[in-house]
Amino acid sequence: MSESIKLLIVDDEVKFLDSIAQRLEMRGFDVTKAINGNEAIDATKQKQYDIALLDLKMPGMDGKEVLEILKKDHKYIEVIILTGHGSLESAVECTKLGAFGYLPKPYELDKLLETLKDAYETRMMKKFEQDSERIEKLMKIATGSSPLAILREMRELDDDEK
Amino acid sequence: MPKEKSQGETHKNLLLEKHYKDLKRKHIIRLSLMYLLPLIILIVYFQFQYSNMLNDSKTMHLQSIAENQANLLDLFLKERVVNLINLIDNPNFDIPPDNSTLQDYLELLKTDSKAFTDIDFFNFRGMEIAYAGPIKRKTYNDYSNEIWFIDLKKSDQRYIITDVYLGFRQEPHFTIAVKRYVGDSVVVLRATLGPKNIYKYMTSIEGLSDVYVSLVNVKGDYQLVSNKLGRLLDKSPILPPREKKIGTGEKYIKNSEVKYAYSWLNEVDWVVIVRDSWHDNTGFFFGMDVNILIVSFLIVGILVLIIFARAKKMALMEREKEIVRSQLEHASKLASVGELAAGIAHEINNPLAIITSEIGLIKDKMNPEFGFNGKSCDGIEDHLENMREAAYRCRDITRKLLSFVRVDDVLMKEYNINEILDDLIDGFFEREFAVSNIEIVKDYDPKMPMIITDSNQLRQVILNLVNNAQDAITPPGRITIATRTENHFIKIDISDTGKGIKEDEISKLFLPFFTTKETGKGTGLGLSVSYSIMKNFGGGIDVESIPGKGSTFTVSLPINK
Numbered sequence: 001m002s003e004s005i006k007l008l009i010v011d012d013e014v015k016f017l018d019s020i021a022q023r024l025e026m027r028g029f030d031v032t033k034a035i036n037g038n039e040a041i042d043a044t045k046q047k048q049y050d051i052a053l054l055d056l057k058m059p060g061m062d063g064k065e066v067l068e069i070l071k072k073d074h075k076y077i078e079v080i081i082l083t084g085h086g087s088l089e090s091a092v093e094c095t096k097l098g099a100f101g102y103l104p105k106p107y108e109l110d111k112l113l114e115t116l117k118d119a120y121e122t123r124m125m126k127k128f129e130q131d132s133e134r135i136e137k138l139m140k141i142a143t144g145s146s147p148l149a150i151l152r153e154m155r156e157l158d159d160d161e162k
Numbered sequence: 163m164p165k166e167k168s169q170g171e172t173h174k175n176l177l178l179e180k181h182y183k184d185l186k187r188k189h190i191i192r193l194s195l196m197y198l199l200p201l202i203i204l205i206v207y208f209q210f211q212y213s214n215m216l217n218d219s220k221t222m223h224l225q226s227i228a229e230n231q232a233n234l235l236d237l238f239l240k241e242r243v244v245n246l247i248n249l250i251d252n253p254n255f256d257i258p259p260d261n262s263t264l265q266d267y268l269e270l271l272k273t274d275s276k277a278f279t280d281i282d283f284f285n286f287r288g289m290e291i292a293y294a295g296p297i298k299r300k301t302y303n304d305y306s307n308e309i310w311f312i313d314l315k316k317s318d319q320r321y322i323i324t325d326v327y328l329g330f331r332q333e334p335h336f337t338i339a340v341k342r343y344v345g346d347s348v349v350v351l352r353a354t355l356g357p358k359n360i361y362k363y364m365t366s367i368e369g370l371s372d373v374y375v376s377l378v379n380v381k382g383d384y385q386l387v388s389n390k391l392g393r394l395l396d397k398s399p400i401l402p403p404r405e406k407k408i409g410t411g412e413k414y415i416k417n418s419e420v421k422y423a424y425s426w427l428n429e430v431d432w433v434v435i436v437r438d439s440w441h442d443n444t445g446f447f448f449g450m451d452v453n454i455l456i457v458s459f460l461i462v463g464i465l466v467l468i469i470f471a472r473a474k475k476m477a478l479m480e481r482e483k484e485i486v487r488s489q490l491e492h493a494s495k496l497a498s499v500g501e502l503a504a505g506i507a508h509e510i511n512n513p514l515a516i517i518t519s520e521i522g523l524i525k526d527k528m529n530p531e532f533g534f535n536g537k538s539c540d541g542i543e544d545h546l547e548n549m550r551e552a553a554y555r556c557r558d559i560t561r562k563l564l565s566f567v568r569v570d571d572v573l574m575k576e577y578n579i580n581e582i583l584d585d586l587i588d589g590f591f592e593r594e595f596a597v598s599n600i601e602i603v604k605d606y607d608p609k610m611p612m613i614i615t616d617s618n619q620l621r622q623v624i625l626n627l628v629n630n631a632q633d634a635i636t637p638p639g640r641i642t643i644a645t646r647t648e649n650h651f652i653k654i655d656i657s658d659t660g661k662g663i664k665e666d667e668i669s670k671l672f673l674p675f676f677t678t679k680e681t682g683k684g685t686g687l688g689l690s691v692s693y694s695i696m697k698n699f700g701g702g703i704d705v706e707s708i709p710g711k712g713s714t715f716t717v718s719l720p721i722n723k
Binding site: 013016020022023026058059105109 | 512518526
């Protein structure tokens with residue numbers, strides 16, 4: 001990969017967080033660590049992430065809440081749930097809320113890497129689609145009416161994409 | 163350890179055996195009182211009524227015999243009197259007759275009745291003029307001073323009957339004397355009667371009816387009596403009142419109560435007394451038939467067998483119930499732990515994840531692809547230390563779980579309630595509540611007295627209540643655990659800020675298998691088992707709740723030091 005995948009890992013268990021972060025960094029991921037929901041959301045405001053690895057049971061904001069917020073505010077981030085508290089119901093719920101994957105703790109590295117890869121590909125596809133859309137819209141605007149209208153419409157486009 | 167357990171178990175089994183023997187005995191007593199006692203009372207009552215009835219009928223029977231006999235005798239006497247009067251009134255009657263004429267008259271009388279044995283004729287002065295009969299008489303006597311003669315002369319009636327005496331051949335005789343007015347004076351004809359037939363007839367009644375018949379005069383002398391009872395002219399122990407013509411009575415004769423009936427004669431002042439034979443028992447057991455006895459014993463015997471069988475069965479049932487109850491308790495305990503297991507699983511998975519991750523990291527670091535220099539793994543001590551810590555965390559968690567699930571005998575020891583609670587909360591719930599955003603507040607009374615209780619069972623109850631509190635809350639929320647004393651009881655309040663309990667559900671709360679959780683999520687056993695545990699301790703569980711605001715469960719334990 002030319003660019004490192006920007007990965008946000010959210011888990012309240014510090015030792016675990018360090019461990020998994022190190023391993024993924026060694027494999028070329030650009031890892032940011034967050035130990036609770038609030039930190040995670042703050043981080044996404046600073047930088048655009050490709051994928052987030054999210055624990056469910058955390059003090060303060062629950063993992064599902066974080067999932068909801070992430071999917072609402074940042075449509076392009078793919079969230080993979082990584083939890084020791086797995087159940088079928090929980091998996092279904094999270095999927096409905098927009099999670100890309102649902103993995104158990106302890107994790108198998110190979111499976112994790114595979115899921116990350118798939119998530120990234122999906123992310124790229126969406127990004128490509130999004131870029132195509134944007135180009136189409138730009139082209140439409142460009143062939144539009146007055147310069148002022150063009151400016152206005154471009155601003156609207158930006159706002160939409162936020 | 164196993165050896166201790168088997169000794170403990172044998173001791174426990176012995177106690178249980180004794181307990182069930184006691185239970186069986188209690189059931190026997192209870193069932194006997196319920197079934198046997200009424201039956202026995204009924205039997206006694208009916209026996210009493212029956213013997214009364216028999217007594218009454220016996221009395222009536224005696225009375226009817228007495229009346230019959232009296233009537234019979236009256237009739238006989240009347241007939242004899244009529245015989246004599248007819249004779250003396252006959253116009254052909256010679257006055258005075260001589261012996262041979264009298265003899266003819268005697269023969270005449272004998273055709274009327276064989277009872278006539280002899281006759282005398284007396285003039286108005288009471289001198290015996292003539293005699294006819296079996297005795298060879300030399301002299302004739304003066305009867306003017308005889309009471310019967312005097313009475314007869316004075317009497318309005320034309321006849322008089324004397325009492326019985328031992329006469330000719332030492333046999334019982336009595337006399338009937340009739341008078342006839344001849345001009346101004348009076349003549350008397352007297353006949354002696356020895357009524358063998360009548361006597362025979364009267365005494366034969368005795369054999370037929372199991373009675374004794376006797377004839378007694380107004381002074382109480384036997385006129386007629388059977389040999390078994392007494393001798394002629396002896397005093398009868400029974401003398402009925404003259405005023406009453408017919409009646410019954412009881413008299414103690416030789417230590418037994420004798421029932422009798424009597425009937426006074428019309429013709430003479432004699433009374434017929436009819437009484438029970440000696441060998442009748444009167445009183446309570448009167449009429450006790452052997453057959454009835456056998457049947458009664460049979461019935462009572464069967465009932466006793468049934469009672470024993472039932473008591474045994476009931477004791478057995480209670481024993482089984484107890485076994486099931488303790489199984490239920492254990493099942494509920496497991497269910498409680500099961501509910502907790504979900505949270506516990508997360509707890510164990512985390513340290514396991516750390517361990518596996520660190521292992522993976524060490525392997526990565528020793529992988530040439532990732533820059534391993536072939537000499538040593540950088541920072542391996544830290545990784546190993548992390549793994550060790552995590553492993554110990556797992557051990558602690560499983561140990562906690564197992565300590566709870568172990569089947570312990572009830573062990574009553576002295577404890578401080580606050581310590582038990584702390585141990586439980588810090589041990590089980592600390593992390594749980596940390597991640598689920600539920601605040602735990604402890605509000606202990608520092609001056610809690612020590613009490614004697616079984617910590618395992620108590621922990622099971624508290625665990626169950628705190629689990630419920632947790633389930634009721636949608637985070638954020640708070641669970642408050644308070645301890646206090648009230649009226650010789652220790653109270654533990656477990657309050658939550660959860661969704662509360664509806665009014666119609668509160669009454670069903672402690673019923674087994676009642677749950678407000680979705681299917682598969684709750685067994686409904688927790689509260690009912692907790693409740694029965696607390697009841698066994700002599701305490702209880704109370705609940706107050708405001709739907710939407712929260713609930714408070716209060717566990718009470720008696721202070722038993």
